[in-house]
Amino acid sequence: MSLKKAYIIVVLILLVDQISKIYIKTHFFINEEIKVFGLDWFRIHFIENEGMAWGAVIPGEYGKLALTLFRLLVVPGIAWWLWDSVKKKQSKYLIVAISLILAGAIGNIIDSVFYGVVFNDSYHQVATAFSGDPYGTWFHGEVVDMLYFPFWEGNLPEWLPFWGGKHFSFFNAIFNIADMAISTGVGILIVFNKRAFANKKE
Template identity: 70%
Template sequence: MSFKKALFLAIIVIVIDQVSKIYIKTHFAIDDFIKVMNLEWFRIHFIENDGMAWGVELPGDYGKLILTLFRIIAVGGILYWLHDSVKKKGSAILIVAIALILAGAVGNIIDSVFYGVIFNDSHGQVATLFSDQPYGTWFHGKVVDMFYFPVWKGYLPDWIPFWGGNYFTFFNAIFNVADAAISVGVGLLILFNKKVFK
């Protein structure tokens, strides 16, 4: 696969990611949700986070800025990895995986860098794109998540160590297209590691 085709794949994923996020921001308030096809286990549920997996946050006023700058540097490394893999005629699976990881990283960086200055707050209201009263500043935007698949909810049997008897939801994470792209890319690298890392 050529470098141009890999970048084209990444751009398509980024566009889908951003279109879906802008739609959610301009049509849902925080915690609004709909059931897709009236299914209990497939919902569009709007939440925001500061950009780390599972809602983890870096402490202090500069934590978010440090995270965003680190991500931008990481994208540079991923872009180099993609270019180098194409140059060395890496397998198509490797190149697709890197392109997906790159797209996911860029998609979430766009939220972090720009959303704080182009949207107003989504709490209790639907946000406005290019608002006069943005909710944040440059590099301090929140990442938009919306896909929620609570496949099973209930109390775990008492015989399960540590969690037995507790209420549990599987799958509890709410994610976006960028997160899915990163997960698929990493999954491809793990599943086909012998083929991609000769």
């Protein structure tokens, strides 16, 4: 697989990710939700998080800055891994997986680095770009999440140990296209491990 094709994957994922985030940011306010096609299990639910993929958070005053700087350091390494894998004519599985991971990482970095100074607050209002009243500072932007798939929600049977009778929702994570790209890339590396890391035969 050529480097050009790998870059096309990265650029396409980034475009879809950023277009969807900017649309949600400028058309929804925090916690606003709509059902897609009227389906209970497919919703657009706008939230923002300061942390890692899937809404995980690093606590502490400097946690957000540390995470953003860490991402900025890691992305060049992933980019080099992609370039090196293409140069060595590694498996398409590996190259596609790295491309997805790279695109997802860059997508969430854009939010973290720029969104804090580009957009104003989304609480109880729809944000606007370059309003002159940014909600944050450089490197302290929050990541936009919106994809929500609550396939099942209800009380678990009483006979279940530990969780019996408790309210449970599956799947309650809210995420974005960048998160999905990272997870898909990692999934390819796990599920197709032997094919992804197979030695290229001459």
